[in-house]
Amino acid sequence: MxxxxxxxxxxxxxxxxxxxxxxxxxxxxxxxxxxxxFAWMVMGSLKSQVAYTAYPPVWTFRPTLDNYEKVFTTGHFGLYALNSTIVAGAATIIALLLGIPAAYAVARYRLTWVGLLLLVARMAPLIAFVIPLFVLYAKLHLVDTYTGLVAAHLLITLPIVVWMMVGFIEALPREIEEAARLDGAGAVGLLWRIVVPLTAPGIAAASILSFIFSWNNFLVSVVLSGYHTKLLPVGIFNFLGYESINWGPLSAAASIVTIPVLALALVAQRYIVRGILSGGLLG
Amino acid sequence: MLAPASRLGYARSRAQGGVQGKRRFAGDRYAAWLLPLPAALVTAVLIVFPIAFLLYMGFCQWFFESASTWRWVGLENYIALVTDSRFVGALWHTLYFAALGLVIQIPLGILIALLFHQEFPGRGLMRTLLLLPMVATPVAMALVWVMMLDPGMGVIRYLLGTIGVASPAWLSNPNTVIPTLVMVDSWEWTPLVALMCLSGLAALPTEPFEAALLDGASPWTRFWYLTLPMLRPTLVIAIVFRVIDLLKVVDIIYVMTRGGPGFSSETLNVYDFFVGLFYYQIGYGSAIAVVLFALVLGVTLLLMRVRRATW
Structure with a gap:
């Protein structure tokens, strides 16, 4: 060189x-x-009906927000957005509460079986979980409930959190923990007072990633959600009529679903590849 | 280092009494299985139980939503799969999709990585932008692709027309539908391969390249005899991850074609979606899911073995 x-x-x-x-x-x-x-999606969302049905496609036009207005006034897109935020948010928070202690155990006590199980979850097609959960949820009346959706979304968020946090915890110098241990800190105190503060950036990255992939997931919500708990990836289908596609509103809906995720991704960009490889993206 | 030190002090002052000392001992002993216990319970409920239930259901016949009762049918479901032409077709489509995806995404990913590994202004920003396709909501982007690929008014037809290329029928022709879907999947995931290769390239030692330069090796020679062999571990991981996800891809296919035209783009995952969750044949659907799971697991283990044998 x-x-x-x-x-x-x-x-x-x-x-x-x-x-x-x-x-x-x-x-x-x-x-x-x-x-x-992405550019075409955003452009399409700002076009008037005359502009988005034109062929050859127009590249310059007077932008309008009509499509966004239509998205929120017809159907329940606002509700879907709220549902998606609740489910992805709750699935992420619960995954952090369960996953950080588990990750600590995997990293420090060589508890590989937990990791292996989550790796199997990474490899298994999501449908192998969704069919049994569907039968189970029907029995327990959990279809179309937040509880049921959040529980199923843990299949996506928990592996991301555990595998990412294992990496971050392993990178911590052991001396700090050993010193705290000698000074009498118990396992829980050690985790809460030493490990969590020191891995805060890692926790932030893991949260963002698990939120993104929970938000993006289609299969879980198409099967286990219902009228009240429909999530955005399913809700966007309403704009896909088979005879005539309403391209303008569809582009606006796609922009609303995608842009928050892209913004979050740019914040966590340094960790994304690592996170994806560590066990995200069941599908 | 100040913050942790002060926290240590706090921990020390708490641990003065003998009671705390005892508790510490107990905590230490049980921490190894107490800490992961909540996650393990959730994993058992969400992962182990569904898989066990799935295996059981695969041996049963049961229709959701009818008065039908569980009936143990042994291997009947699996035997029926062999003569189910729609299943056999779906199996081939799955393998074709995965193979075509690999053949496109891995070399293209390497090429992009080689380019972005060079030094030029704005490189960091460009790498960041490369992330966007893989984090964007697949369903939303698949619909945007449907729009762009529209045979009548799509922008891609127009763009190809301006350079004098006739647009194929994309999603509506049985012969082009899978390649088109692979194109969309590659749009989404080639950047991941590229970014993995980029971090692999960054970790390579520079000495062999300097030596090769002194020996007057051509860029192609350096790539083929140095870069590629040294990048192999990264590539194997990239291939394993891409194979796993290519075999299971479902959302973009379901959104863009629902397995059509006819059944020409129906993969195992999509077929299973219809059987289990639309036709409510829970037993048969479970058997298909087991086969798909076994396929992913088998291919992964095979690749791992190849990796161990060669390296």
Whole structure:
């Protein structure tokens, strides 16, 4: 690497600038198809009916918020958004309460069986859980309840929290814990006063990720939710009529569902790949 | 280090009495299984019980919503699968989807990683933006893709038209529907492969590359004989994770085609969704879920074994 840089420097700064500019251009071109659907979604959500039914597609238009208004005035999109927030939020909080102690045990007491079970949950198709839960919930009258949905969403959030937190806890220097232990801290005190404060950034990242993937999940809510507890990924279907697709409202609904998640993801960007690999995304 | 130290002091002052000392001993001894106990209970209820119940149901015949009672049928469900042409078709579609997805996503991911590994201004921002497809709500983005791929008014038809390429029928032709779905899945997940490879590349030692440069090795030689072999552990993990998720993909297929046209894009997961949760054949649906689970587990273990044998 060092030598190559030297060679380039010999041929002058102009060559280096050229190289950087071409790399920038190339990566922009690579990124374009990955970002275009987002741009098209947001553009579509701001188009009037005349504009979104036009062919060839129009690229410049007078933006309007009509579609967003339609999304919230027809149907119960606001309720779905509230439901999604409640379920993803509760599933994340409960996963933190259960998952942090478990992660500590996995990291410090070599309790690998808990980790292995959660790894199986990572590999299993979600439908293998959803069918038995569906039968069970019908018996227990848990279909279309927040309790039932949150419990099922723990299948998504708990593995994310445990596996991410195992990583963060293992990275803590053991000396601090040993010192606290010598000073008489019990396991719970140790966890609450030492481990939780020291892994706070990790906890924040794990919370954001588990919220995102709970929010995004489709299969659980399509099966186990009902009229009162419908979540956004299912609710968005209402805008997909089969004869004529209402593209404007559909784009607005898709934007409302997606944009909060994208914003959260940008906050937690450093941890996302790690989180996804650690056990998120059942599907 | 100040904050933890003061907390230590607090812990010390609390632990002066003998009672606390005893409690500490007890706590230490039981902490190993007390701490994970809540999570273990939840895991047992949410993971072990459903899987056990699923295995049991796979040997039964039961229709949800009718007066039908559980009937033990042994292996009947599994035997019926062999002659169920819709199941066999779904199995092939699943394997085709996964294979095509891997063939596209892994090489493309490596290429993107190689590009983004270079030094240029704005690289960090570009890497961050690459994250967006994989965290966006799949159902919402699948609907946006349906919109863009519309054979009549879709923007993709228009864009291809401007460069003189005739747009295929995408989702409405049985021959192009799976490749189209793979394209959408690749849009979503190739960035993950790229980001994994990027962190793999960042961890590579620089000495072999410097030596190769001194020897006048071409970029291609350096890539093929140095980068790729050293990147292998990362690639294996990427392949394992992508295979697991490609075999189980359900939401984008359900949203975009519902397995159609006909059954031409119906994968095991989608078929099972219909059998178990639309036709309410709980026993048969459970058997399909068991097969899918076994398939994912089997492929994963096979890949792990290959990995151990080669490295």
């Amino acid at each position: 060092v030598r190559r840089r030297a060679v380039i420097r010999l041929s002058g700064t102009r060559a280096r600038t050229l190289r950087r500019a071409s790399l920038l251009l190339a990566s922009f071109l690579v990124l374009l198809p990955f970002l275009f659907p």
